[in-house]
Amino acid sequence: MKKVNYIVRGLLVAVLALSSTVFPSLVLAADNESVALPGVDARAIVTDGTTNYVSDFNSTDVLTVDIPAISGSDSLNGDGAYGMSFAGGNLFVATGKYDLASTSGGLQVFDSADLSTPLSVYGTDTYTYSKVFTVGDTAFVAFLDDSWVPQLESVSYADTANPANIGTVALDPTASTGDITSLFVSGNYAFVGIQDDGSGSDGGYVNVVDISDTSAMNLDGTYTTSDAVTAVAADGSTFYVGHGNVVDVVDIATLTLQDTIDTGSTVNGLFTDGNYLYIATENGLQVYALDLSFVGEFNTDMNATAVSVDGDFIYLATSDGTDSEIFKIKMVVITLTGDNPQTVELGAGYTELGATVSDDSEPVIDTSDFVDAIGSYTIVYAAVDADGNSGLQVTRTVNVVDTQGPVITLVEPNPQTIQQGSGYTELGATTDDGSLVQIDDSAFVDAIGSYSVTYDSVDASGNNAVQVVRTVNVVALTHTITASAGADGSITPDGAVVTADGADRSFTITPDTNYHVLDVLVDDVSVGAVTNYTFTNVVADHTIVASFEVNPDTFTITASANPNGTITPSGAVIVNSGDDQTFTIAPDSGYRIANVIVDDVSVGEVTSYTFTDVMADHTIAANFASSGSSGSSGGSASVRKEIPGCGMRTTGYSTVTGQSCVTNIPHEEGQVLGAEKFIFTLFLKQGQPPYPTGTYANEVMELQKFLNGTPYNSGLVVDGKFGPLTKSAVVRFQLANGLVGDGLVGLLTRAVLNR
Structure with missing residues (x-):
């Protein structure tokens, strides 16, 4: 009884020695042609470009298939068609036994147009011819003899009717428990795949036979695998060995492993046309370029058992052991644009790089697998023909990586x-x-x-x-004084004025032309219509706000004179805004001008005074004295009493005591009465450089001396200049004595100073 492993023995590889078409394809697409073969176990397929020849492992039949229809079926003598090859218009079929009653097998040759009768039968006293590969008029057949010794024969078909043995070589192992699974011829070598090593360990052998001299073929070496060899193919200096789920890529000269293709499913058959490597697997067809880059795949419901190529088409045989289906697959070029694999930065999202199709159709792209998370994802591209039929797919791997640090x-x-x-x-x-x-x-x-x-x-x-x-x-610690001015004027500096802790900060308030200061609010409290204000020893934030109002059209200058002289004009003198007004002072006979007071400030013994650019109300008062009384020019003193606050006046009332000045002895303002106490008589207020001199400056100096004394200890420089520090000291004095802290030394303030 034959020792044949049914499953392995049926994994046949069909080869077409005459096919040498170069396909510029990167992916394959179905041409929507296939034919179902019920009851057929298809294990080998070859084609002559118009007709496919399919062997049925369940019988001795070879079917001629013109997709999409079965065009014929012929039964062969023998015990099954195990291998086929096509050359010179003839079909070579390796069968089991030629005579069912005998123990020999045979190689039958048919005219491809007529499979009813073989042109010749070549057989010896052997058990079975397993595989055949034709080159020119020479056929190479691999078989097991009656002793289960694997052998390779070269047979001449120079005369098709009379085939003749050229040479025979024994193969390793010398005894096999399995079967010859594959045969491929390329250049000067034949490659024979054997299921195992004869020890039952399920190992595999590939015999590399030098066939450069077909009459003296020589076993050049063997390549072994850990499991059963199921398929062999070769091209140039490389041969390919299918076993398990992988295809080994082996150097012919050294018989060393160069690379491995992991197909992910059981390898059943291999074929190469010099451009691509075609792999039949239990899941369908996979195609690789000879640089081992993946080209495409065609998935099938049944095991793909054999593959053949002719022109623009691939023919794929599939079988589940009971029924079969043959596919005609058309080459279509899908070229991916850009990198494959494609690297995408996490968070950037997927950007399709695109693809082109050789027939100018649009590829169908499926990106549903992509997720914007670290990992690898597959984008699927399919070619679709004019009828909308999808073929083999090509994929792009998209790797989402995170290489950029946070920003x-x-x-x-x-x-x-x-x-x-x-x-x-x-x-x-x-x-x-x-x-x-x-x-x-x-x-x-x-x-x-x-x-x-x-x-x-x-x-x-x-x-x-x-x-x-x-x-x-x-x-350093600072405070902010927020300075602002309303319309019609300005404050300098303005805005948020940063001031060092403990420092002073002065502000100048300036009305626009024809306007005057209406009021100044410091920390929301009025300090009057001042034109200058100084914050001293700033230790907190403050505010200062200036407001303005338009000047009236006219102002009033009140002019008066005591007896013994005149001022012209006199009384309430109306002056237009911005005009000048001159006053003339004249003493009566026997009298002289003692003093002229303008806005409570002495301007001396002048005979004329002019207010220029009048923008406010004013006062002017002329005082006279007897030509023989003492004054700024000297002379004997009057016998009348000197009244503080009357100065040179003998009319009106004292600015210090409020009493009548009728009995006053005219005297210079600011002189010490009785040499005991300085009596303040002038209206004093903060000024700006250049400061007044003379009597006014003397009285300011006395004021500064007073404020420097106990209990005020103001620490003022006694220089006669009424500046912001002097004003601040006056304010503190006023507040300490229940007065309004306006910094102005007027009647009430002088009364307290003169107590």
């Missing part, structure tokens, strides 16, 4: 300014991917200077962000 963004401002003593306040930072931010503020010290706070981040993939640095400047 840190600081919450502004940077640099950050902090006043000394307030401590560091972290403003925060964010990253573009939500990664946590590590903040290092250990370098900060609450002292005047610049310090660096660093920000770092590491994402889930271990990518580091570029470190970001915030500069923190610690500055």
Whole structure:
């Protein structure tokens, strides 16, 4: 009884020696042609370009198939068609036994147009011819003899009717428990695949036979595998060995493994046409370029058992052991644009690089597998013919990677300014991917200077962000005085005026032309219609607001004179806004001008005084004295009593005591009466350089001396200049004595000073 492994023995590889077409294809597509063969176990297929020849392992039949229809079926003598080859218009079929009653097998040759009668039968006293491969008029047949010794014979078919043995070579192993599974001839070598090594360990052998001299063939070497060899093919200096789920790529000269193709499913058959490697697997057809780059695949419901190629078409035999289906698959070029595999940065999303199809149709692209998360995903491209039939697919691997670190963004401002003593306040930072931010503020010290706070981040993939640095400047403590002015005037400086802690800050209020200061509010409290204001020893924030109003069309200058002289004009003199007004002072006979007081300030013994650019109400008063009385020019003193606050006047009332000046002895303002106490008689207020001199300056000096004494201790420079520091001291004096703190030395303030 034959020792034949049914499954392995049926994994036949059909080869077509005459096919040498170069296919520029990167993917295959179905031409929508196939034929079902019920009851047929198809294990080998060859084609002459118009007709496919399919062997049925379940019988001795060879079917001629003209897709999509079966065109004929012929039964052969023998015990099954195990291998086929096509050459010179003839079909070579390796059968089991030629005579069912005998123990011999045979190689039958048919005219491809007539399979009813063989042209010749070549047989010896052998058990079975398993595989055949034709080159020119020479056929190579591999078989097991009656002793289960594998052998390879070369047979001449120079005369087709009379085939003749040329040479025979014994193969390894010398005894096999399996079967010859494949035969492929390329160049000067024949490659014979054998199922196992005869020991029952399911190993495999590939015999490499030098056939350069067909009459003296020589076993050049063997290549072994760990499991059964199921298919062999060769091209140039390389041969391919199918076993299990892989295809070994082997160097012919050294018989060393160069590379491996992992098909993912059982390899049943191999074929190469010098451009591509075609692999029949239990899941269908896979196609690789000879540089081992993946081309495409065609999935089938049944095992793909054999493959043959002719012109633009691939013919694929499939079988489940009971029924078969033959596919005619058309070559279509799908070329992927861009990288494969394609690398995409996490978060960037998928960008389709595109593909082109040789027949100018649009590829069908399936991106449903893609997820924007770290990992590898498959994009599937399919060619679709004019009838909408999809063929083999090509895939692009998309690797989503995370190679970029987070981007840190600081919450502004940077640099950050902090006043000394307030401590560091972290403003925060964010990253573009939500990664946590590590903040290092250990370098900060609450002292005047610049310090660096660093920000770092590491994402889930271990990518580091570029470190970001915030500069923190610690500055001296300051306060802000917010200065503003209403319409029709200005305040200088204005806006947020930063002032050092404990320092003074002065402001100047200036009305526009034809306007005057209406009021100035300091911290919401009125300080009057002043044109200058100074904050002293600033230790907090403040506000100062100036308001203005338009000047009236006219102003009133009130002119008066005591007896013994005249002022012209006199009384309430109406002056247009911006005009000048001159007054003439004349004493009566026997009298002289003692003093002229303008707005409560002495301007001396003038005979004329002019108000220029009048923009406010004013007063002017002329005082006279007897030509023989003492004055600025000297002379004997009057016998009348000197009344403080009357000065040179003998009319009106004292500006100090309020009593009548009728009995006053005219005297110079500011002189010490009785050499005991200085009597203040002049209206004093803050001025601007150049400061007044003379009597006015003398009285200011006495005021400064007074304010420097106990209990006020103001620390003023006694220089006769009524500046902002003197004004501040006057305000404190007024507030301490229940007066309005306006800084003006008027009647009430002088009365308190003169007590």
